[in-house]
Amino acid sequence: MDFSLSKKHTLVQSMFHDFALKEVKPLAAQIDEEERFPVETVVKMRNLNMMGIPFPSALGGGDGDTLAYILAVEQLSRFCATTGVILSAHTSLCSAPIYAFGTPSQKQRYLPKLNSGEWLGAFGLTEPNAGTDAGGQQTIAIKQEDGYVINGSKIFITNAGYADVYIIFAMTDKSQGTRGISAFILEKDTPGFTVGKKEKKLGIRGSSTCELIFNNVHLPKENLLGEEGKGFKIAMSTLDGGRIGIAAQALGIAQGAIEQTVAYVKQRKQFGKPIGAFQNTQFKLADLETKIEATRLLVYRAAVLKDQGRPYSNEAAMAKLYASQTAMEVTVECLQLFGGYGYTRDYPIERMMRDAKITEIYEGTSEVQRMVISGNLLR
Amino acid sequence: MNIVILVKQVPDTTEMKIDKTTGTLIRAGVPSIINPDDLAAIEEALVLKAKYGAHCAVVTMGPPQAEEMLREILGRGIDTAYLLSDSRFAGADTWATSTTLAAFLKTLDVDLILAGRQAIDGDTAQVGPQTAEKLGIPQVTCVEEILSLNDHHITVQKAYETYSDLLEVDLPCLLTTLNSMNQPRGMNFVDAWKAYDKTIVRIGFDDLHLPLDQVGLKGSPTQVKKTFTRSVQSGFIKQELSPEDAAKTVSEILKAYME
Numbered sequence: 318m319d320f321s322l323s324k325k326h327t328l329v330q331s332m333f334h335d336f337a338l339k340e341v342k343p344l345a346a347q348i349d350e351e352e353r354f355p356v357e358t359v360v361k362m363r364n365l366n367m368m369g370i371p372f373p374s375a376l377g378g379g380d381g382d383t384l385a386y387i388l389a390v391e392q393l394s395r396f397c398a399t400t401g402v403i404l405s406a407h408t409s410l411c412s413a414p415i416y417a418f419g420t421p422s423q424k425q426r427y428l429p430k431l432n433s434g435e436w437l438g439a440f441g442l443t444e445p446n447a448g449t450d451a452g453g454q455q456t457i458a459i460k461q462e463d464g465y466v467i468n469g470s471k472i473f474i475t476n477a478g479y480a481d482v483y484i485i486f487a488m489t490d491k492s493q494g495t496r497g498i499s500a501f502i503l504e505k506d507t508p509g510f511t512v513g514k515k516e517k518k519l520g521i522r523g524s525s526t527c528e529l530i531f532n533n534v535h536l537p538k539e540n541l542l543g544e545e546g547k548g549f550k551i552a553m554s555t556l557d558g559g560r561i562g563i564a565a566q567a568l569g570i571a572q573g574a575i576e577q578t579v580a581y582v583k584q585r586k587q588f589g590k591p592i593g594a595f596q597n598t599q600f601k602l603a604d605l606e607t608k609i610e611a612t613r614l615l616v617y618r619a620a621v622l623k624d625q626g627r628p629y630s631n632e633a634a635m636a637k638l639y640a641s642q643t644a645m646e647v648t649v650e651c652l653q654l655f656g657g658y659g660y661t662r663d664y665p666i667e668r669m670m671r672d673a674k675i676t677e678i679y680e681g682t683s684e685v686q687r688m689v690i691s692g693n694l695l696r
Numbered sequence: 697m698n699i700v701i702l703v704k705q706v707p708d709t710t711e712m713k714i715d716k717t718t719g720t721l722i723r724a725g726v727p728s729i730i731n732p733d734d735l736a737a738i739e740e741a742l743v744l745k746a747k748y749g750a751h752c753a754v755v756t757m758g759p760p761q762a763e764e765m766l767r768e769i770l771g772r773g774i775d776t777a778y779l780l781s782d783s784r785f786a787g788a789d790t791w792a793t794s795t796t797l798a799a800f801l802k803t804l805d806v807d808l809i810l811a812g813r814q815a816i817d818g819d820t821a822q823v824g825p826q827t828a829e830k831l832g833i834p835q836v837t838c839v840e841e842i843l844s845l846n847d848h849h850i851t852v853q854k855a856y857e858t859y860s861d862l863l864e865v866d867l868p869c870l871l872t873t874l875n876s877m878n879q880p881r882g883m884n885f886v887d888a889w890k891a892y893d894k895t896i897v898r899i900g901f902d903d904l905h906l907p908l909d910q911v912g913l914k915g916s917p918t919q920v921k922k923t924f925t926r927s928v929q930s931g932f933i934k935q936e937l938s939p940e941d942a943a944k945t946v947s948e949i950l951k952a953y954m955e
Binding site for chain 1: 767
């Protein structure tokens, strides 16, 4: 059992860190303030071959692995959680299901462009009335001779409006319940498809989160992903992988927050000495740092299990549950150490706290992770 | 087209601290970086590779730890790396270094050699020019722009303080580059991920067929007698003057120095 990263992983980690420090950090506060999707950063990630890290080069990918991809999300999120989730949603929620469930011709059509970053990906499962209860899909796909006609809407879709390809879910047979759900690949210019209202959010405000509207969207049968009726299984399997990405995002947020705080408590003086000289600060930071390291082990383990082709659903749920809790706790406690200054937008800690909250909600709330974990335990 | 870039791993001088009691640089714990002028050479090579198609190799002489720097350079898209490392190469001054580099470069089929103008630790700017001399090939130092390249010539702009020369040079030749000439790219995922799959070719003393007294400390005519900070011993003049009179006074003083 070796707990250190391989030399390959260490080198790409330093590459991601350099990129995040030079290109992502300087924009973080601005895109949050302006609620602006950082298109220029996506272009830069494309130029550095970061948009298809874990996929084979034969499909335009980087020939890397899940751990390498997770290191990228972590390093981006250490400075900007918005940038972290753009990469995570693209890779885990769009490219990954096409790679796992797509036909050879679907892979050839979509993956080279998604992996090169020419196209950006998104995933549409959540509906106004189908959140945690994702089986309650109200979007309907009616089968016709040459394909399907889709009607309905999705909500809270990450990368919406900027994505070129969406993985969407719809009921093909309502009588079958979750076994009546099918997955589809939708291209942005398909007639009848529009991107609706953009959400105004608490955190990850540079990330684009919108409604998707399907008004008699005709999709040829070539756009069915996997078999008809297997959509729910595809969604759940995709989210297992996505959870490692969000766990890495949460880990990055927590890491970034404690680094900001360590620097701050060394220079902020009260009662004649730096506040880092007080035991309250020291003990608090010690507890937070320990949790961050525990989180890192859980997140990297889930990624490595996936790379080894072993079951990882339970471990991914634990990683996400613990990482998102840690991100929340670390940012709240770190903001407390910053005191009044931390509450202002002059320091990044309040943004990190706002960004952390979503990691307890999207790609399965913490409660869903507990359902997965306890389900495995009580089976 | 084969391009070789000469690179050096140097201490990050922006992170340097001085031992207050001895007045010397504290090297321990100082991170090592790729010499900035050499990074410009790497970037130029990668630009030429993309534009004209070329095989790019880096060569460094240094301790085994220099391998880390070479991996990072491979991660930027350079094809091959050579590490000249041997305890008998240690303590080399610029003369012994250029002798060793030239001996190795003679074993390669090279069209263009690029080197940073100077290293930020030694600041001699000698290794590139000496290497070209020992290889008997043309050289242009302080290149600020590479304009074009074909199988026989390269056209470059060489910087002087207030003007530039436009030069066409026969290949093979050696150019030294300025770090102001470009914005070096960082690593990219595809090349960084493959960097450890590549073999770094290790070259030792026995591979080069050089006499022992021409390499390392023994082959180095430079002898450091003493290192010290030169004290500035000019006095100063203090006068209360109007801006116009002050300017006149300063210009008169400067004129005296310029004559």
